Amino acid sequence: MTWEPSILVFCCNWCSYTGADAAGISRYQYPPNVQIVRVMCSGRVDPGFVLRAFHKGADGVLVTGCHPGDCHYQTGNVQAEKRVEMLKVLIDQLGIQSDRLGLEWISAAEGQRFANVITDFVSKVRGLGPLNGGEGL
Amino acid sequence: MNSIKEALLAKEHLKDVEITLLYMDIRSFGKGFEEYYNRAKEEGIKFVRGKASEVRKENDNLVIRVENTESGQIEDMETDLVVLTPPLLPAQNIGDLAKILDLKLDENGFFKPDQVNVLPLQGTKEGIFLCGVATGPKDIADSVAEASGAASGALSYVKEKSHPSVEIPEKGGEGEPMIGVFVCHCGNNIAGVVDVADVAEYSEGLENVVHGEDMLFACADSTIDQIIETIKEKNLNRVIVAACSPQTHGDLFMDALIKAGLNPYLFEMANIRNHCSWVHANEPEKATEKSKTLVRMSVARTNLSEPLIGEKSSVTKSALVIGGGIAGITAALDLDAQGIDVTLVEKEKEVGGRLRELHLLSPEGVEASKLLKQKLGELKKSNVKVLTSAQVEDVKGYVGNFTVGTSLNGEVVHEEFGAIILAIGSDLYQPKEFGYREYENVITNLELEEQMNKGALENKKVTFIQCVGARNDEYPGCSRYCCETAIHQAAQVAEKCKVNFLYRDVRTFGKGAEENYKKASEKGAMFFRFVDDPEFDGKDVRVKDVFSGMELALPTDLLVLSAAMRPNVETVDKLVEMMKVPLSEEGFLMERHVKLGPVESTIAGVFLAGCAAGPKRIDETVASASGAAAKAAALLSKDEILVSPIVAFVKEDNCRWCARCSEVCPYSAIEIVEVEGGKVARVNSAMCTGCGACVVECPTSAMIIRGFKDEQIEAEIDAMMEEVA
Numbered sequence: 001m002t003w004e005p006s007i008l009v010f011c012c013n014w015c016s017y018t019g020a021d022a023a024g025i026s027r028y029q030y031p032p033n034v035q036i037v038r039v040m041c042s043g044r045v046d047p048g049f050v051l052r053a054f055h056k057g058a059d060g061v062l063v064t065g066c067h068p069g070d071c072h073y074q075t076g077n078v079q080a081e082k083r084v085e086m087l088k089v090l091i092d093q094l095g096i097q098s099d100r101l102g103l104e105w106i107s108a109a110e111g112q113r114f115a116n117v118i119t120d121f122v123s124k125v126r127g128l129g130p131l132n133g134g135e136g137l
Numbered sequence: 138m139n140s141i142k143e144a145l146l147a148k149e150h151l152k153d154v155e156i157t158l159l160y161m162d163i164r165s166f167g168k169g170f171e172e173y174y175n176r177a178k179e180e181g182i183k184f185v186r187g188k189a190s191e192v193r194k195e196n197d198n199l200v201i202r203v204e205n206t207e208s209g210q211i212e213d214m215e216t217d218l219v220v221l222t223p224p225l226l227p228a229q230n231i232g233d234l235a236k237i238l239d240l241k242l243d244e245n246g247f248f249k250p251d252q253v254n255v256l257p258l259q260g261t262k263e264g265i266f267l268c269g270v271a272t273g274p275k276d277i278a279d280s281v282a283e284a285s286g287a288a289s290g291a292l293s294y295v296k297e298k299s300h301p302s303v304e305i306p307e308k309g310g311e312g313e314p315m316i317g318v319f320v321c322h323c324g325n326n327i328a329g330v331v332d333v334a335d336v337a338e339y340s341e342g343l344e345n346v347v348h349g350e351d352m353l354f355a356c357a358d359s360t361i362d363q364i365i366e367t368i369k370e371k372n373l374n375r376v377i378v379a380a381c382s383p384q385t386h387g388d389l390f391m392d393a394l395i396k397a398g399l400n401p402y403l404f405e406m407a408n409i410r411n412h413c414s415w416v417h418a419n420e421p422e423k424a425t426e427k428s429k430t431l432v433r434m435s436v437a438r439t440n441l442s443e444p445l446i447g448e449k450s451s452v453t454k455s456a457l458v459i460g461g462g463i464a465g466i467t468a469a470l471d472l473d474a475q476g477i478d479v480t481l482v483e484k485e486k487e488v489g490g491r492l493r494e495l496h497l498l499s500p501e502g503v504e505a506s507k508l509l510k511q512k513l514g515e516l517k518k519s520n521v522k523v524l525t526s527a528q529v530e531d532v533k534g535y536v537g538n539f540t541v542g543t544s545l546n547g548e549v550v551h552e553e554f555g556a557i558i559l560a561i562g563s564d565l566y567q568p569k570e571f572g573y574r575e576y577e578n579v580i581t582n583l584e585l586e587e588q589m590n591k592g593a594l595e596n597k598k599v600t601f602i603q604c605v606g607a608r609n610d611e612y613p614g615c616s617r618y619c620c621e622t623a624i625h626q627a628a629q630v631a632e633k634c635k636v637n638f639l640y641r642d643v644r645t646f647g648k649g650a651e652e653n654y655k656k657a658s659e660k661g662a663m664f665f666r667f668v669d670d671p672e673f674d675g676k677d678v679r680v681k682d683v684f685s686g687m688e689l690a691l692p693t694d695l696l697v698l699s700a701a702m703r704p705n706v707e708t709v710d711k712l713v714e715m716m717k718v719p720l721s722e723e724g725f726l727m728e729r730h731v732k733l734g735p736v737e738s739t740i741a742g743v744f745l746a747g748c749a750a751g752p753k754r755i756d757e758t759v760a761s762a763s764g765a766a767a768k769a770a771a772l773l774s775k776d777e778i779l780v781s782p783i784v785a786f787v788k789e790d791n792c793r794w795c796a797r798c799s800e801v802c803p804y805s806a807i808e809i810v811e812v813e814g815g816k817v818a819r820v821n822s823a824m825c826t827g828c829g830a831c832v833v834e835c836p837t838s839a840m841i842i843r844g845f846k847d848e849q850i851e852a853e854i855d856a857m858m859e860e861v862a
Contacts, residue, residue, distance in 0.1 A: 035431065035434065043829065073826060075801075076830050079801060
């Protein structure tokens with residue numbers, strides 16, 4: 001069987017999860033390599049969750065939330081952005097290519113954008129190869 | 138606007154499709170609509186200003202004959218598909234209903250409001266209220282606001298009110314988890330792609346799953362009963378429905394659990410439709426595999442679920458209305474009519490707001506001063522406590538229990554309120570263009586009202602320019618009030634003056650406004666459409682008229698600028714500081730949902746009336762104010778409320794009070810408490826919104842969020858990475 005990337009996507013309850021629902025309603029197709037975990041806010045995404053996903057073998061992790069200024073909790077997405085920046089440095093030091101971690105803002109209305117973002121991220125991770133192959137871990 | 142949406146959706150579905158939209162005026166006046174229109178242009182939708190005269194068939198193709206009013210050319214356009222946009226008409230049986238209810242209809246056949254400006258929701262017979270398209274065409278947001286407003290009117294006649302209370306089972310989930318998994322076909326929506334029977338069978342092999350079943354429509358009444366029966370029969374203590382989105386159907390299944398005697402938070406949804414069958418329609422095998430993974434993740438999470446119940450919180454039975462314009466006055470009077478204690482705070486010396494400055498109101502020409510007098514009379518007779526020259530200085534607390542400090546005569550007084558209505562109004566743009574403040578003969582449309590209040594204009598050449606400070610790069614939105622009020626002014630001025638009216642699009646969408654547009658034309662007002670901004674040198678307005686293509690110089694004695702409605706920045710900034718109310722892009726207050734929650738803010742217990750949330754005309758302001766009053770009244774009629782149980786709590790043994798949680802909390806819901814041996818953080822459940830930011834920030838794992846505990850999310854991650862057995 002050919003290798004297929006496994007990708008974890010964190011969606012916030014208010015924007016990107018609903019954006020993913022909207023992608024469905026409009027039938028925008030994207031690759032089935034992603035699994036969505038719903039959290040109330042992108043600010044709830046603990047760095048530990050991201051590290052755990054890589055530890056368990058996820059080939060990519062994408063954190064998604066509301067556009068800047070739109071956060072239902074006002075500043076949660078700002079926190080998420082800071083943490084993703086920090087995590088990118090950290091995983092790089094651990095030998096995991098930082099491109100395997102992504103951050104995207106998707107509003108509740110942006111079904112098309114959700115599908116595009118997922119399609120692009122899957123193809124990017126596909127290009128990086130399997131986690132323990134590309135890194136030689 | 139609806140056509141623009143359809144065009145853009147069609148374009149998104151069929152990438153290569155060429156779409157032309159024939160229009161007379163682009164009427165994208167709703168909140169965010171102008172931005173949407175701009176996006177449609179960027180996406181390549183072609184807008185042609187012209188009316189089709191015929192559609193004929195030529196060699197299997199459809200040909201539309203159009204007069205392009207901008208080029209002046211008659212064009213034949215070949216097309217594969219013609220989509221017609223018919224107008225909204227009154228409901229077919231509206232005449233019969235009007236007879237039965239003894240209500241009057243207007244000249245277009247819609248229900249006639251008792252007074253178009255300040256009683257837009259009151260029918261011509263007392264005690265009968267109107268809302269939505271029953272009184273004329275409108276969009277969803279306005280219909281929803283009106284519906285709440287009509288309910289407010291009706292409630293003032295209802296003496297006894299009671300809320301049917303549903304007891305939420307506190308228990309469930311004890312002992313070993315016994316999980317039931319119900320996999321929905323959604324007709325063909327899921328089953329057409331995913332092998333649902335296989336998914337149901339697979340689920341039975343997962344940890345603690347004792348029942349797996351597929352069903353045609355999980356949300357059908359009979360199926361819900363079946364789920365309830367199965368829960369009881371098999372002693373299930375946790376339930377998963379693999380179907381659509383918890384956003385749309387979660388509440389329905391949670392209610393089913395309540396009926397089955399289980400706490401609703403022992404329910405979980407796996408979204409195998411919106412996130413799977415619909416978006417992987419061409420990969421059925423992979424979609425089935427993904428559905429199994431989604432169910433596996435839900436099972437892992439559900440094994441760790443626990444019954445949750447929100448804390449009860451008392452409700453202070455009084456309301457505060459901030460802002461004493463027509464919005465605030467209407468909201469206060471509505472609440473008072475429902476027997477609720479209301480305080481109205483106005484920063485100026487007198488209430489009345491913008492209505493004080495207006496002369497005759499569009500569309501019927503009713504005197505603003507007369508309506509205001511009537512409203513002030515009602516206010517005097519009411520029990521509303523009116524505070525003028527007063528300012529709100531600080532707001533603390535949460536839904537049902539706000540403590541508000543108001544400064545009055547240099548003294549700050551604190552008082553408790555259960556609900557707050559923000560009726561802060563808006564500002565008008567102070568033009569920097571067209572020589573305003575430089576030439577004496579350049580005024581705004583508001584200043585024209587003052588002049589008209591003093592007496593009619595005579596023997597002058599008057600030019601109006603629309604969209605000043607609106608629909609530009611700095612401020613893309615439409616101010617929605619100005620076309621119809623300026624045209625109403627133009628119709629009056631045209632009685633004794635020469636009037637030229639320069640516009641981008643004529644947006645006379647309100648009741649009676651289109652008729653005034655016609656009236657103004659009949660009285661001799663000349664209308665010129667521009668794309669490039671006109672110029673003024675103190676004597677002549679120079680403009681390129683789109684229709685004739687000619688550069689015109691219009692001699693002008695008085696230039697009237699229609700100034701954009703802008704956010705009331707000073708007040709808004711203060712509210713943001715005190716209450717953290719979120720703002721939309723243009724700086725107006727943000728609604729809970731732009732269409733479905735137009736009079737509620739995103740903060741529980743705080744409601745929005747009038748132009749606080751965006752530009753509105755007077756009738757719309759009044760309708761939204763009544764709507765906000767209805768929402769506030771619904772809250773205040775309860776003795777106590779249940780707050781969401783998805784909140785943070787502190788394991789005090791682990792807490793070392795470093796204060797990082799309270800620093801990231803956007804709602805000031807975390808306080809320091811002295812305990813034996815030190816200080817710890819404590820969460821106010823009623824103020825906590827459950828975002829979880831504090832949990833991530835806590836360095837000692839003392840902060841936990843119910844319903845989204847670390848272990849639950851970690852279990853989902855682990856389950857995702859397991860192979861399908």
